[in-house]
Amino acid sequence: MPLDPADLLPLLDPGDPNGIVKAFAANTAFRAAEWEELTTEENPYRRPVRPDDLAWLDYGKPMPAAKALKLSALLGHRMLRNVYDAGLLYLPPVPGRAAADDGAAFYSARNRALGALAGPILERHLFSLLDGEYKPLDSADPQALRREIRAYHENRLAEPGRAFTVAAATTDRRAAATFMLLQLSAYLPAARAAAGRAALGEYDAAHPGARPLLLDEYRNWAAAHQDYRDLLAGAGLKPTAAAYWQLYLGTSLGRGNLLHHLSGDREKYPEFLGALVHQQIDEAADGPRFAAVLEDGLGLRTGLFDTLGTLTPDGLDARLDSVLTPLAAAFGPEAVHRFHRGFADARWFAGLWDGDLADQLAWADSIELHREKAERISRHIAESGIEVDLDTFVESHEETSTTHVHNEHRLVMVERGQMHFWNNVTHKIAFGEGDKVLIPVSRLHGSTVLSGECTYHQPIIPEAMYQQF
Incomplete structure (x- = not known):
C-alpha cells in the first residue's frame, strides 16, 4: 500500500532527531529478541535492535571516538545496516x-521512508568521529599516496592482526573459529554489495x-557464493542474511556500513574508491589467515579466499593505475586527498575491528x-564495605536479553533462579544461584531465563578496581 506522507509529518521535528530514529527502530522486525530467536536462520528480516535502550541513548549528536565500542555504536550500526539492507533483495x-x-514490515514503504530519514542521523552519529582520527596527506602528489598505500600493503601482508594471533592461542579453537566466521559474514557480503x-x-x-x-567485485562475489555457502555449512551454519545477527560485533557491522555509506552517497565517489582499495588489500592479507584459523579450529579447507583473489604488489600498482590515475586526471588534486580519506577511514575501522575482535575472543575463551x-571482586567489595552502583533485574521464564554491550565493567550475580548466558552459537553457559561472572566494558553477550523467575544483580565496577583484579 502506498505511504501517505502525512503519516510521517508528526516525526519531522528537527529538534528531535531521536524521535525519527526511535520510529524507525519501532519496526516489528526489529523488536527485542525472544528465547527462540537467538539465531534466525530461516528469516533474513528478523533483526533485533533493543529499541527500549533508545529511551536513554542520544543519536542527535556525533559520537566521540572513545565510545566507538559502546552501546550506541552497536545499536547504531545495527539500525544503519537495516537502513541499507532495506534497499537490497533478500529472500528467506x-x-x-x-x-x-x-x-x-522490513520492505514496507513506511520503513523505507523512515530509513531515508534516520540514515543521515545515524551516519552523522557513527561516522563524524572519523574527522578527528584522519591524518591528511602532506601533498596531493599521487606518488605520495601510492607510497603510503604500498607500505601499508606490505605491512598487512607481513603482520597478522591481533585477532588472528589471539584466535590461534585460544583453548577452544572451534568456538574462536566459529565466531570469526560469523564476523566475516557480517561485513564481507556487505562490502561486495556496496561495490555492486x-x-x-x-x-x-x-x-x-x-x-x-566495480562490477567484477560483485560478479566475483556472486561466483564465489557456493564456496561461501559450503564454508558456512562446514561450520554448521546457514548462509541466510543476518542469520546470526545477535552475534555480529558492532565493528563488524561498521566495516560494511562504511562502504555502504560511501557507495550510496554519490558525492563521495573518490572516497568510496579509496575504501574499496583498502578492502581489497584487507582481503588479500587476511584471507590466508582466515583460512588457517578455520582449518585449525573447524577442520575446514576452503577455496573461498582464492576465488576472491589475492592482491600482489604488482596487482596493487595496476589497481591504482586503473582507479587513481584517471580519477586525478578527471577531478584534479582534490580527488587524491579524497581517495586517501576513504582509504584512511576504512583502515581506521579495520584497526578498531581487529582490537575489538581480539578482546572478544580472549574474554569468551576465559569465562572461567x-x-x-x-568472586574475588565481589568479596573485596563486601569485605571492604565499598559502595558501588548496582542494577537489579527480576525476569520471568524465557525472558531474553537481546545481545548487547555495557558502557562500563559489570558483574552479573545470580541471587536466585537459573539462566543461560551466551556469547557464541557454539554453546551456552549455565548460571544458577550464587554464580557470578565479570563482563568487561564492550563485550558482547546476552541471556535467557530458564527458571520460573530469576533475580540477578549487576554491580558496576570502577576502572581502578577492574585494573586491580
Missing part, C-alpha cells in the same frame, strides 16, 4: 509465516574502466577466569 530460504510478516551498488550509473567517459572493475575474578 524456505517460506514461513514469521519471515513473511517480518519481510512485509557503486557500479550503477553512467560514468565511463569521465572514469574509463571503473565500472567493469572471569568467574573467578567476579
Whole structure:
C-alpha cells in the first residue's frame, strides 16, 4: 500500500532527531529478541535492535571516538545496516509465516521512508568521529599516496592482526573459529554489495574502466557464493542474511556500513574508491589467515579466499593505475586527498575491528577466569564495605536479553533462579544461584531465563578496581 506522507509529518521535528530514529527502530522486525530467536536462520528480516535502550541513548549528536565500542555504536550500526539492507533483495530460504510478516514490515514503504530519514542521523552519529582520527596527506602528489598505500600493503601482508594471533592461542579453537566466521559474514557480503551498488550509473567517459572493475567485485562475489555457502555449512551454519545477527560485533557491522555509506552517497565517489582499495588489500592479507584459523579450529579447507583473489604488489600498482590515475586526471588534486580519506577511514575501522575482535575472543575463551575474578571482586567489595552502583533485574521464564554491550565493567550475580548466558552459537553457559561472572566494558553477550523467575544483580565496577583484579 502506498505511504501517505502525512503519516510521517508528526516525526519531522528537527529538534528531535531521536524521535525519527526511535520510529524507525519501532519496526516489528526489529523488536527485542525472544528465547527462540537467538539465531534466525530461516528469516533474513528478523533483526533485533533493543529499541527500549533508545529511551536513554542520544543519536542527535556525533559520537566521540572513545565510545566507538559502546552501546550506541552497536545499536547504531545495527539500525544503519537495516537502513541499507532495506534497499537490497533478500529472500528467506524456505517460506514461513514469521519471515513473511517480518519481510512485509522490513520492505514496507513506511520503513523505507523512515530509513531515508534516520540514515543521515545515524551516519552523522557513527561516522563524524572519523574527522578527528584522519591524518591528511602532506601533498596531493599521487606518488605520495601510492607510497603510503604500498607500505601499508606490505605491512598487512607481513603482520597478522591481533585477532588472528589471539584466535590461534585460544583453548577452544572451534568456538574462536566459529565466531570469526560469523564476523566475516557480517561485513564481507556487505562490502561486495556496496561495490555492486557503486557500479550503477553512467560514468565511463569521465572514469574509463571503473565500472567493469566495480562490477567484477560483485560478479566475483556472486561466483564465489557456493564456496561461501559450503564454508558456512562446514561450520554448521546457514548462509541466510543476518542469520546470526545477535552475534555480529558492532565493528563488524561498521566495516560494511562504511562502504555502504560511501557507495550510496554519490558525492563521495573518490572516497568510496579509496575504501574499496583498502578492502581489497584487507582481503588479500587476511584471507590466508582466515583460512588457517578455520582449518585449525573447524577442520575446514576452503577455496573461498582464492576465488576472491589475492592482491600482489604488482596487482596493487595496476589497481591504482586503473582507479587513481584517471580519477586525478578527471577531478584534479582534490580527488587524491579524497581517495586517501576513504582509504584512511576504512583502515581506521579495520584497526578498531581487529582490537575489538581480539578482546572478544580472549574474554569468551576465559569465562572461567572471569568467574573467578567476579568472586574475588565481589568479596573485596563486601569485605571492604565499598559502595558501588548496582542494577537489579527480576525476569520471568524465557525472558531474553537481546545481545548487547555495557558502557562500563559489570558483574552479573545470580541471587536466585537459573539462566543461560551466551556469547557464541557454539554453546551456552549455565548460571544458577550464587554464580557470578565479570563482563568487561564492550563485550558482547546476552541471556535467557530458564527458571520460573530469576533475580540477578549487576554491580558496576570502577576502572581502578577492574585494573586491580
